[in-house]
Amino acid sequence: MMKVDPAKKWSGPMRPYDLVKEIVVAIVVIGLLACGLAALFSSPDEKAVTLKSWVTAAPADFAQVATGELAGTTGSAGYGAPYNTAAKGQHFGFIKLQDWAGVRIPINPANSFVVEPLLISNDATAIAAVNTWKAATADQRGKWANAYEGALTKAGDKTTLPDPNNSFGPVPAMIDGLSMMAASGALDGALLTSDSTLPTNFTKPMLFLADSDGYFGALATKQHLGGDQWGVMNETGSWPGQSWLWLFSFWYQIDPFKSSDNADTIIMLIMALLTLALMFLPLLPIIRRIPYKIPVHRLIWRNWYRSPASKQ
Amino acid sequence: MSSQSWTGRARRATLEKFKPEDLLPEEQPAYVASWVYVFGVATIAALVMLIASGLVLTLNGPAWWHTSSVGHYVNSVHLWSVELFFVFMVVHLWGKFWMAAWRGRRLATWITGVVAFMASIMTAFTGYLIQTNFDSQWIASEAKDGFNSMGIGAYFNALNTGQAILLHVSLLPLALGGIVAWHIILVRRKGVVPPIDNDVTIEGSSK
Ligand code: HEM
Numbered sequence: 157m158m159k160v161d162p163a164k165k166w167s168g169p170m171r172p173y174d175l176v177k178e179i180v181v182a183i184v185v186i187g188l189l190a191c192g193l194a195a196l197f198s199s200p201d202e203k204a205v206t207l208k209s210w211v212t213a214a215p216a217d218f219a220q221v222a223t224g225e226l227a228g229t230t231g232s233a234g235y236g237a238p239y240n241t242a243a244k245g246q247h248f249g250f251i252k253l254q255d256w257a258g259v260r261i262p263i264n265p266a267n268s269f270v271v272e273p274l275l276i277s278n279d280a281t282a283i284a285a286v287n288t289w290k291a292a293t294a295d296q297r298g299k300w301a302n303a304y305e306g307a308l309t310k311a312g313d314k315t316t317l318p319d320p321n322n323s324f325g326p327v328p329a330m331i332d333g334l335s336m337m338a339a340s341g342a343l344d345g346a347l348l349t350s351d352s353t354l355p356t357n358f359t360k361p362m363l364f365l366a367d368s369d370g371y372f373g374a375l376a377t378k379q380h381l382g383g384d385q386w387g388v389m390n391e392t393g394s395w396p397g398q399s400w401l402w403l404f405s406f407w408y409q410i411d412p413f414k415s416s417d418n419a420d421t422i423i424m425l426i427m428a429l430l431t432l433a434l435m436f437l438p439l440l441p442i443i444r445r446i447p448y449k450i451p452v453h454r455l456i457w458r459n460w461y462r463s464p465a466s467k468q
Numbered sequence: 469m470s471s472q473s474w475t476g477r478a479r480r481a482t483l484e485k486f487k488p489e490d491l492l493p494e495e496q497p498a499y500v501a502s503w504v505y506v507f508g509v510a511t512i513a514a515l516v517m518l519i520a521s522g523l524v525l526t527l528n529g530p531a532w533w534h535t536s537s538v539g540h541y542v543n544s545v546h547l548w549s550v551e552l553f554f555v556f557m558v559v560h561l562w563g564k565f566w567m568a569a570w571r572g573r574r575l576a577t578w579i580t581g582v583v584a585f586m587a588s589i590m591t592a593f594t595g596y597l598i599q600t601n602f603d604s605q606w607i608a609s610e611a612k613d614g615f616n617s618m619g620i621g622a623y624f625n626a627l628n629t630g631q632a633i634l635l636h637v638s639l640l641p642l643a644l645g646g647i648v649a650w651h652i653i654l655v656r657r658k659g660v661v662p663p664i665d666n667d668v669t670i671e672g673s674s675k
Contacts, residue, residue, distance in 0.1 A: 159668040162572025162661055166497040173496035182506070182513035190517045190552055194544035201534060201543075202602035238622040246617040253619035260622030356630025358608075363627065366609035376606045383610060392603045395547075398592060400554050420617035435582040438570035448670060452566035457663040460499040466666065 158468050169465045202379065202392040207347070207361055210371050211338040215315040217370035218338060219331050220308045225265040226289075226327060227301035230367040232265045239263040239363070246421040253421065261359060266301075269364045273346040274333050282333025285326035292325065300325035383408050403430070491656050500660050504567070507560035508655075514553035515648065519641065521546040526637050530600055550592055557585060569661045571669070577658065580651040587644040594636035597626060608632075 158168060211218040224230040228242070236243035238260040245254030271289065274282045289297060304324040307317050316332050317324075337343045347361040365372050373382075381387040388405040391397030407413045407423045416422060438444050447453060460466050524542045525533060533539035561581065564570075570578040596607050608626040615621040625631060664670060 157665050160662050160666055162574075162667050162669065164572075166659055166662060168662075169498040170495040171498045171501065172494060173500060174494065175492060178506075178509055179512060182509045183516050186510060186513040186552060187517050190514070190521075190545050190549045193548035193552075194541060197544070197548070199540070199544040199547040200601075200603065201540065201599070204601050204605055235616075237619070238616060254617050254621075255619075257619030257622065261625065356633070357625075357628040359625060359627040362605065362609055365605070372606075372609070375602065379602075379606075381603075381606050387606075387610065392601075396551055398589075398596060399551075400558070400589060400592070418617070420614045424614055424618050431582070431586060434585075435579055437565075438568075438575050438578055444568070444570075447566050447568040448664060450566075451664075453568070453664045456502050456504050456563065456567060457499055457665075459501055460663060461665060463498070465498055466663070 158466060168468075197395070200391055200393040200395045205365065205372065205375065206341070207338045207343045207365060208341045210365060210368060211335055214368070214371040215335060216308070216311075216313040217368055218335060219315045220305065220370070221364075221368045222270060222331050222334050223301055223305040223308055223327060224367065225269045225364070226330070227298065227305045228266065229302075229305065230265060232263065232363040232367050240265075246418045248418060248421045248425055251421070251425075263360065263363065265364070265367075268350070268360055269347065270330060270334055272350065273337060273343055274330060276346060277333060277337050277342065279333045279336065281329055282337075285329035285333065288326040289330060296325070299323070300327045304328060304331070384414065403427070485657065490659075497660060497662065499663050499666075504559075504563040505660075507556050507563055510556040511553060511560055512648070512652075514549050514556055515644075517549040518546065518553055519645075521549055522637070522641070530598055530633060534600070546595075550595070553588070554592070557588065561585065567661065568664060571661055571664075571667060572658070574654075574658055574661055577651060577654045580647055580654060584644065584647045584651055587640065587647055591636065591640040591644055594632045594640060597632040598629060598636055600629070604629075 160166065160168065207218075221230060225233055228234065232239060234242045236245040237254050237257055240259060240263060245252065247253075247255065271286055274286045277283065289300075292300075300323070304317070304327040307324070308314065311317055315335060316328055319328060334343065337346070344361055347364065348355045348358065350360060351357065376382055376387065377385070379390075379392045381390050381392070386402075386405045386409065388408065389398045389401040404423065404427055407426060408419060413419045413423055433440065454461060521542055525539070525546060528536075528539060533543040564578070564581065593607075593611070597604050597611075608629075611626040612621055615624055615626060
C-alpha cells in the first residue's frame with residue numbers, strides 16, 4: 157500500500173471531476189424528486205384549535221378546567237417558572253435551571269384566564285360575580301372553587317350546576333360567563349390582545365388550552381402525538397415528522413425517565429452531553445478507532461483499493 | 469506596502485489562502501470515486517430546494533398555504549425537501565464517520581458539520597412551530613416544557629409564534645447557510661481526506 161500523510165496535499169494520481177456539473181445535476185434530480193414526492197404524498201394540515209372550538213366541542217371539560225384555573229389545580233396554575241412561583245420546577249440534583257431563571261413571563265391563571273377577561277365583557281351577571289370573588293379572602297375563594305371543581309368533576313358532562321348548599325359562591329356565574337365568552341370567540345381575542353393589540357404571541361390562550369387533557373390532550377393522543385407515543389417526532393396523520401429527533405424522543409419511552417417528574421431537564425441534559433460527544437467524537441478514545449476496527453471503509457473505497465495505483 | 473493594514477491582513481487571511489483552482493478544481497484524487505461522496509452534494513441540493521420553496525412560502529405569508537392549493541403544494545415540496553435533506557445529511561454523517569474523515573487536521577470540518585446538523589434541527593423545529601395548525605400548537609405546548617426545564621423558556625418561547633416565525637425565516641437559515649459555506653470551504657481548502665489504508669499515521673492499516 158502507498159502511504160501518505162493525510163495532513164499534506166495529495167500527490168498521488170488524480171482523476172477528472174466536474175464539481176459544478178455534479179451540483180447542477182444534483183439540484184435537478186433532487187428538485188424533481190421533492191416535487192414528485194410532494195405531488196404523490198402531499199402534506200398534513202390539521203386545523204388549529206381555539207378556546208371557541210374547545211368550549212363548543214367539550215363544554216363540560218372547558219367548565220372543569222376553567223374552574224381548575226380558579227382553584228389553582230391546573231398544569232399552568234401549578235407550573236412555576238417562568239410563569240409563576242407555584243412550584244419549584246424541574247431539577248437534576250442541585251442543578252435547578254428552571255427555578256434559577258425565575259419568573260420572566262408572569263401569568264396568574266385565575267386572573268389572566270378568568271377574572272380579567274370577564275371584566276372586559278358586557279356580561280353584568282358575570283361582572284357582579286367577579287366583584288364578589290375579588291372582595292373575598294383567598295381562603296374563601298379557594299373553598300368555593302375547589303367545591304365547584306369537585307362537583308363538576310363528579311357530575312361528569314354537566315357544564316353548570318345548581319348550588320343547593322350555597323358552597324360555590326360566585327364561581328358558577330363566573331364559569332357560565334366565561335363559557336359564553338369563549339363560545340362567542342371573544343375569549344380568544346381577550347387573551348390574545350391582553351398584552352398587545354396586534355398580537356403574534358399565543359402564550360396565554362395556548363397555556364389555557366394546554367391545561368385541557370380532555371380536549372386538547374385527547375386530540376393529540378388520537379393523532380398519536382402523546383409524549384409516551386414518540387410524540388416529539390411524530391406528525392399528524394401518517395406523515396413522517398421530525399424523525400431526526402428519535403434519540404430525544406426515545407428517552408421519554410423508557411424508565412426511569414418516563415415516570416420522572418424531572419424528565420425534561422434530565423433528557424435535555426443528556427442530549428446536550430451527547431451533542432458535545434458527537435462534536436468532539438474525533439477526540440474520543442476507543443470510539444474514534446471504530447472506523448479502523450470495523451472496516452466499512454474497505455467497502456466505500458473498494459474500487460480504489462483494488463486499483464494498482466493505490467499500491468504503488 | 470500592504471504589510472500592516474487591516475485590509476491587507478484581511479486579504480491574506482482569506483483570499484490569498486485560496487488558489488482559484490483549489491476552490492473550483494477540475495480534478496480530484498483518484499480515490500474520490502464512491503457513491504458516498506454524493507451525499508454531501510445531495511444535502512446541498514436539498515437545501516437549495518428548501519430555500520427556494522421556503523422563499524415562496526415566505527413571500528405569501530404564514531397562513532397562505534391553508535387556503536390556497538398552490539400554497540399547499542409548495543408546503544408539501546418544502547416538507548419533502550426537509551425529509552430528503554435530513555436523510556442525505558445523516559447518510560453523509562455516517563459515511564464521514566466510517567471514513568474517519570476527521571484525519572489530517574480535518575477536525576474543524578467535522579465540527580462545522582455537527583454544528584450544521586444542530587442548526588438544521590433547530591431550523592426544522594421552528595418550521596414545525598410555525599405551521600399555524602394543530603400540529604404546531606401541540607408541538608409548541610409540549611416543547612415549552614423542555615425549554616422551561618432548562619431555564620431558557622422565556623428567551624425562546626415556543627408559544628410565541630411571532631418569535632418562531634422570525635427565527636425560522638431569518639436568523640436560523642442565515643446561520644445555517646453561513647455554517648454550511650464554512651464547512652464546504654474547509655473541505656476545499658484541506659482537500660478530500662485520503663483512504664484509511666493509505667494513511668501513514670494509522671498503525672496496521674494495511675494488510
Ligand atoms: C447541512 C449539512 C451538511 C452539508 C450541506 C455538507 C456538505 C458537505 C460536502 C458537499 C462535502 C464534500 C463532499 C463530500 O465529502 O461529501 C462535505 C464533506 C465533509 N462533511 Fe459535510 N455536510 C453537512 C453536514 C455534515 C455533518 C453533520 C458532518 C459530520 C458530523 C459532516 C462532516 C463532513 C466531513 C468530515 C467532510 C470532509 C470529508 C473529506 O475530507 O473527505 N458534514 N460536507
